[in-house]
Each structure stands twice: as C-alpha cells, then as structure tokens.
Amino acid sequence: MLYLIGLGLGDVTDITFKGLQIVRKVDKVFLESYTSILCANRDKTDLEKFYGREVIVADRETVETEAELILDEAVNKDVAMLVVGDPFGATTHTDLILRAVQKNIPYKVIHNASIMNAIGCCGLQLYSFGETVSIPFWTDSWKPESFFEKIVNNIKNNLHTLCLLGAFIFTLFNVLDSRFSPDIKVKEKSIEALMKGKQVYEKPRFMTVDIAAKQILEIIEQRNQENDYLCSQSLAVGLARVGADDQKIKYCSLLEMSETDIGPPLHCLIIPSRTLHPLEEEMLKLFR
Amino acid sequence: MLYLIGLGLGDVTDITFKGLQIVRKVDKVFLESYTSILCANRDKTDLEKFYGREVIVADRETVETEAELILDEAVNKDVAMLVVGDPFGATTHTDLILRAVQKNIPYKVIHNASIMNAIGCCGLQLYSFGETVSIPFWTDSWKPESFFEKIVNNIKNNLHTLCLLGAFIFTLFNVLDSRFSPDIKVKEKSIEALMKGKQVYEKPRFMTVDIAAKQILEIIEQRNQENDYLCSQSLAVGLARVGADDQKIKYCSLLEMSETDIGPPLHCLIIPSRTLHPLEEEMLKLFR
Structure with a gap:
C-alpha cells in the first residue's frame, strides 16, 4: 500500500x-x-x-x-x-x-x-479566483510574460489571480532546474564537480512579493498599459508563510509592494479583481 | 481567543x-x-x-x-x-x-x-481551474443559468470548472434558504408553525451529479449549442464524498453522467477543459 x-x-x-x-x-x-x-x-x-x-x-x-x-x-x-x-x-x-x-x-x-485553499485567509473568496499563475525569476535574457496576460484576463472576468512564487534551484548554468538535493548546503557542488559532468546546485532562491511586483510593474511600463486593467496603483495582496504562526499579509498598491519586505519565504501574491464583495473589502482592510 | x-x-x-x-x-x-x-x-x-x-x-x-x-x-x-x-x-x-x-x-x-483543493484527487491540475460555479436546484419556475456561461467561458480559456453541488434547505415556501437547524428531522416544523410565523424547514436536499448533468443538458438543448463548447458527449468528472473512505470518481460524458448514481452526498462535478495535460488524461482514464 x-x-x-x-x-x-x-x-x-x-x-x-x-x-x-x-x-x-x-x-x-x-x-x-x-x-x-x-x-x-x-x-x-x-x-x-x-x-x-x-x-x-x-x-x-x-x-x-x-x-x-x-x-x-x-x-x-x-x-x-x-x-x-x-x-x-x-x-x-x-x-x-x-x-x-x-x-x-x-x-x-x-x-x-495547501496554498490553493489556505489563501482564503486574506478574505478573498476562493470561488472568485480565476486561473492560477506562476511568476518565474527573470534573468537578463529570459523574461517570460505569459503570466501577465492571464492576470489581465482574470481581471477582465472580474476574478482574482493567485500568483505562485516558487523556490527555484539554479544550476551554475543558470538554467531553471527542478532537480535538487534534500540538503542544498551539504550537496552544493563546485565548478570542479561541474567540469566532471556532475550536477551542480546553488542555494535555492525564493521569489518574494517585492520582486514579483517589480516584474509586473516592468511589464506595465514597457507596454505603457497604465490606467488600463493593471497599473502601479492597482492593489495587491502579499502573503508570506501562510498557515504558519508568523504568517504575514499585506494589502497595498503594486508600487508599494515592490518596496515591501514581508520576511522569509514562502511568499505568494494575489491580484484581486476590481470589484470586491463587501466582506472581501472589509477583510482586506485589516491588512492595509 | x-x-x-x-x-x-x-x-x-x-x-x-x-x-x-x-x-x-x-x-x-x-x-x-x-x-x-x-x-x-x-x-x-x-x-x-x-x-x-x-x-x-x-x-x-x-x-x-x-x-x-x-x-x-x-x-x-x-x-x-x-x-x-x-x-x-x-x-x-x-x-x-x-x-x-x-x-x-x-x-x-x-x-x-477543503473541496477547493481536494478535487486534485481526480488528477486535474488545480492551477488549470477557472472560476468555480455553484449549480442550484431548479424548480418549475426558477431555472438560473448563469453558471453555464461561466463554464463556457472557462472552456474558452482552456480551464477546468469545478461545479459545487450544495445542500439546500428549502422552507415550505420553497424559497432557497440558508437558515437551517442542526438537526433537521427534530426541528422540522409544520404548516401550523408556519402560520404562527415561525421558520419552517424541510429535510435537506443534496444535489447529485446526475441532476447537475441533466440541468446542463437542458440548457445545451434549449440553446441548440450542441457541438459548440459543450455538448452531450462532452466529458465530465463526477466526484462523491471526496476525502472519505468511500470516495467515488466517475469520468464519462454528460449524457452518461445524467444517468449515473455515485451514491450518497456530497457530490461535485468538474467540466474539464478541452485540452488536457498528458498526466491529467492518464489519471482521468483510471475513472472511466
């Protein structure tokens, strides 16, 4: 069994x-x-x-x-x-x-x-969420934006978006790699090991709400989409360590979020729909 | 506290x-x-x-x-x-x-x-779900169809739809009523009580996947929307008692679902997106 x-x-x-x-x-x-x-x-x-x-x-x-x-x-x-x-x-x-x-x-x-249902703790109703997106770490040359379209699409349908901000383990090649070891520090390998063809790990990096907000703001700026569906003043919910004793929730504009530190991982970000239920609004106010 | x-x-x-x-x-x-x-x-x-x-x-x-x-x-x-x-x-x-x-x-x-994350047990990925809908019991004069538009909208966006099939308690007025007592049988009241202005309860009715499928089929027929986004041959997932020892999952067409009995409540129904991930497809096959 x-x-x-x-x-x-x-x-x-x-x-x-x-x-x-x-x-x-x-x-x-x-x-x-x-x-x-x-x-x-x-x-x-x-x-x-x-x-x-x-x-x-x-x-x-x-x-x-x-x-x-x-x-x-x-x-x-x-x-x-x-x-x-x-x-x-x-x-x-x-x-x-x-x-x-x-x-x-x-x-x-x-x-x-799981995070998929525990995010209800911010007060937003679970059945008003649209498609969930993942926001990946950008590099200088790799800046995928597909999550942005999905957020906008959810807003158009008056739905909230849960943005998962994962833990990513990069090899020294700086390629997204889901293969990793149970104890990163112990198993962390050197360039020497790499040359011998072995897998190489860096310490895991955890995406935080400020970085996610910054990436969203960069897309908004590039597309000149301010005042459309998403702008720097759009309100977002940043959540850290949901379900743990030191859980933290912050409700502020994307611009403020991009300068916010809500502590250690894991984080996730929610872009609420533009119209909120009165109870949703009242709950979110607790985290302004 | x-x-x-x-x-x-x-x-x-x-x-x-x-x-x-x-x-x-x-x-x-x-x-x-x-x-x-x-x-x-x-x-x-x-x-x-x-x-x-x-x-x-x-x-x-x-x-x-x-x-x-x-x-x-x-x-x-x-x-x-x-x-x-x-x-x-x-x-x-x-x-x-x-x-x-x-x-x-x-x-x-x-x-x-909660049902919002435990439905993952059928193999469909949680982050590929769109807006959740509730399918209410129809009466002769009250047949709301708004959930149908939402399902179609999710299909257009290639997202799955979780249809919640609740327990509804009707008063003798046959009006949807969320007020109910902890022990329906004991507290069930008579027309006599009603006349005195007291709240009246019937036994709770639980929506089942066959009734939900029938209501969806009725909308499809009325709108003559066969072969569009949803038709009687569209595949659906019926789930009963998710998380319990006697949990049951059935994957079949809406037409078959409308004639299916998956046992006691609670039920929920999922209308999957038209394109499935290979792992989703393989998992669903277990429940054909």
Whole structure:
C-alpha cells in the first residue's frame, strides 16, 4: 500500500490525526525533499522527533527517476510518502500514483491544506479566483510574460489571480532546474564537480512579493498599459508563510509592494479583481 | 481567543494534530451545524467521543445572528469553532473574524483540506481551474443559468470548472434558504408553525451529479449549442464524498453522467477543459 500524506502548511503538528496514525504504523516513511527545503520548521529531524521513527528523504530525482524503488517497497509493505501541503499540489505525485496503479499497488491519499485553499485567509473568496499563475525569476535574457496576460484576463472576468512564487534551484548554468538535493548546503557542488559532468546546485532562491511586483510593474511600463486593467496603483495582496504562526499579509498598491519586505519565504501574491464583495473589502482592510 | 478550526473532509480523524490539541485545551467548543449536516460520519456525538469533551452545536442562525454570544465568550476565554473543510470555505466565518477583530478578540485559523483543493484527487491540475460555479436546484419556475456561461467561458480559456453541488434547505415556501437547524428531522416544523410565523424547514436536499448533468443538458438543448463548447458527449468528472473512505470518481460524458448514481452526498462535478495535460488524461482514464 502506498500512502500519500499531506503535511499542510505550518509545522509538524499540521499533519492530520489520520495521517499521523498511518505514519506511525507503516513500514517505511519517505519525505519528499521539497518539504524539507520549503519549510524550515519541518525538516527530517523535526519530523523524526515528532513521529518517533526514521524518515527517509527522497529527493526529487529519487521521486521521479527512482520512483520504482519506492514502489517496489510498496508492493509487499506499507509505505508513506510525506508531502508539503496537499499531495495533489505537484504533478510528481500524480505520476507516482499512476505508476503505483500500473503495478497494482493500492494507494490512499490523506488530504491537507495547501496554498490553493489556505489563501482564503486574506478574505478573498476562493470561488472568485480565476486561473492560477506562476511568476518565474527573470534573468537578463529570459523574461517570460505569459503570466501577465492571464492576470489581465482574470481581471477582465472580474476574478482574482493567485500568483505562485516558487523556490527555484539554479544550476551554475543558470538554467531553471527542478532537480535538487534534500540538503542544498551539504550537496552544493563546485565548478570542479561541474567540469566532471556532475550536477551542480546553488542555494535555492525564493521569489518574494517585492520582486514579483517589480516584474509586473516592468511589464506595465514597457507596454505603457497604465490606467488600463493593471497599473502601479492597482492593489495587491502579499502573503508570506501562510498557515504558519508568523504568517504575514499585506494589502497595498503594486508600487508599494515592490518596496515591501514581508520576511522569509514562502511568499505568494494575489491580484484581486476590481470589484470586491463587501466582506472581501472589509477583510482586506485589516491588512492595509 | 477565537480559534477557527478546519475539520477537513473525511471523518473525525481528519482534524490536524494542532487542531486537536486546541480543541482539547480550550474552554468551549462550538460546531458549525453545516458540519453535522454535511458529514454523516462527523456528528456531535462522534466528535464528543473522539475529543472526550462537550461540543455545542451552533446552527447557522446562531453563527450569523447570535455570533455575539460566541464572541462574548471569546473575550475572556478560549473558544474554538469547528468547521467542515477549511474555515475560509464560507463567508460566515469571514464575518465572524471581522466581528472578533472589531471587539479586539485575537483569532487564529487552523487550516485543513477543503473541496477547493481536494478535487486534485481526480488528477486535474488545480492551477488549470477557472472560476468555480455553484449549480442550484431548479424548480418549475426558477431555472438560473448563469453558471453555464461561466463554464463556457472557462472552456474558452482552456480551464477546468469545478461545479459545487450544495445542500439546500428549502422552507415550505420553497424559497432557497440558508437558515437551517442542526438537526433537521427534530426541528422540522409544520404548516401550523408556519402560520404562527415561525421558520419552517424541510429535510435537506443534496444535489447529485446526475441532476447537475441533466440541468446542463437542458440548457445545451434549449440553446441548440450542441457541438459548440459543450455538448452531450462532452466529458465530465463526477466526484462523491471526496476525502472519505468511500470516495467515488466517475469520468464519462454528460449524457452518461445524467444517468449515473455515485451514491450518497456530497457530490461535485468538474467540466474539464478541452485540452488536457498528458498526466491529467492518464489519471482521468483510471475513472472511466
């Protein structure tokens, strides 16, 4: 049996009681490395202490390329894979389920909160959100703008946009790369290693709301689209560490957001629709 | 202190460990009555047994009209309000938070899975969903169609649509009414009571995927829009009891869906976009 267990967004105690019972009884527990990178307060050691058992870190390479090893265990044993947020937040886990089904391994999903529903904490209604976008880090030569069209399209439909601001791990080639190791600092490699053809990692960079706002403002300026659907005075919601004790929410103009520091990762940004429900408006005022 | 605690979607054990710790230590625990109606396996008695303490059912009238009583308790005591899914699934809770803030009562939200993110279980990617719609029960004289335009608009934007199929409580006037009691059967009132001006309740009716599909097909037929964006052969995903042990997912045409029984409530329906990601397609095939 393969269990995919969501850990939620805060700390180790955000696992569900059901999930915890499973973790304590299965034969092996794997932790997807994203979790250990994305959540400072939920690394392998914290989890092992809380569960009272060993947790094996499966880095993304393991999950994708060596999923077979995990699934081989699941044929005759009970195996749990721990995932930050909800198990269906990343396609990696859909892939793991499909492989399990192919091997006739039964699977069970233990859901939890994810950023996709926890953003309701700012007061904006979840059913008034349009398509979610990801805002990537720009480089000097790589400035994709497709997310901008999607935001504008949502505004035209009077819908809010959740902008996910991910953690990106760059190799020394400065190419976006989703392959990374569970402990970046330890596994960080040198140019020397690179020359030998090995994978090279830099420390992860986390996109913050100020950078995201700056990139949006740059597109607005280039297109001379001020006063259209989005302008520097358009209001946005910046959220940091949603679901954690030190969660922070800020509601201000894009211009102000571009100069705002809401602390450590993870961040996300919301561009609300132009017309708000009175309750949405009142809630957002709390974060002005 | 006011705690708003999400109970998730399955049974009593879907509360988070953090939520459970709070429930066990606070002075008073209220249960929003929606929860006891919507989730057969999480009524007051089950919860009290699991928590080892008293749980007070606060029906929707209490939460909305008499929120003051709950908040008065929260001024000097620690009070928890239990909510099915995630606390930000309903505007009622936003309203409760706003009132708490006005009274300088600190609040804390314990997130959990809600239908808004747990629908990922069918394999469709959450960030490819457009605006969420609600499909209401039609009567002979009341057949709102606004949800249809929204579905078509999402399809045009190549986005999936989550159609929420709620539980509706009708008064004897047959008017949609969100006011209801925690135990419908006990509180069900007679025409006699109605004549005295009291609120009257019928048993809750739950919208099912077959009825939702029928209503969509009726609109398609009326508008003669076959072969346009939506037709009777368009594929849809019907989901029942998401997150529970007896969860059921069915992927078939709208026509087949209109003749499908996927069991007890709650149901929801998804109209996928016309172009699917290969992983989405592969996952959906599991439910054909």
